Amino acid sequence: MQDEHEISGSKGSANFVWRCTNCKKEHSASFLPSAPKSKSTAPLPYSSSSQFSSFVTLDCRGLEFTEFHLRRGKWVCEGEDSGKAFQIDWDELAQEGEERWDDYDEDKGETVGVSELKSKVERA
Template sequence: MVKLALYFKAELENVTDVGPSNEAYEWHFKVKCNNCNEINENWVGVNQLASNDITGSRGSANFVMRCKFCKREASAQFDNTSIKPYTIENSGQFSQIAIIECRGLEFVDFDPRTGFKARGAESKTIFDDINLTLKEDWADYDEESGVPVGISEIMVKFERA
């Protein structure tokens, strides 16, 4: 078992508290099997509210998969207390946004996609359903405070927690 911390980095313009819109957000990862070291070329969706049974165990996990190369089963479980938004104070620096307990697999990339939200730094206006697919930039205009808002230069990394 390994605990992986997901770190997020972006340049924020007049927004803060960037993160998933709600607990039902579908996280998208690239997965590497720890048994055969093959990386699945497809993105996999993981929902922190999901509960999937682990074969041969009484336990469950948010994500359970069988490697298509070596046929071993692997699983991942979010530490729900670790999920935090990315704030303007961290703009331009890596900051931890989640911890995931992995058994038999490791996540090697994260694609935020749709379903992120942010809050206007001055006006507190909520910007919902932000599309960050493939880590592309996002821009809008905060009419309440009269300033442009944006998220750019997105990067992610994983480290052992």
């Protein structure tokens, strides 16, 4: 994550800085590497498992994230075997009432899709 904002009264910065209009305190969150001393942005591999995979760690100061919406924004996905890139615009699909994405991988001659997305937020 490239966007960094200065934290008032500090030499530090964070990816997200928010000032509460009621208490006037400043709160922040920063993305941490997925593994110690790792700066990897490698994609998560395909999994048909019902197990959750950790894909983001946040250092939160004065705030707590309680939900994460997977079906927002734009994604770039890669065909598991072909490596072909696919663009997914979840906001556009939501306007059409879709909760899944499907396409055709011409390189492999197979249908591809993303569905049944679930997320949970846990303390690290």
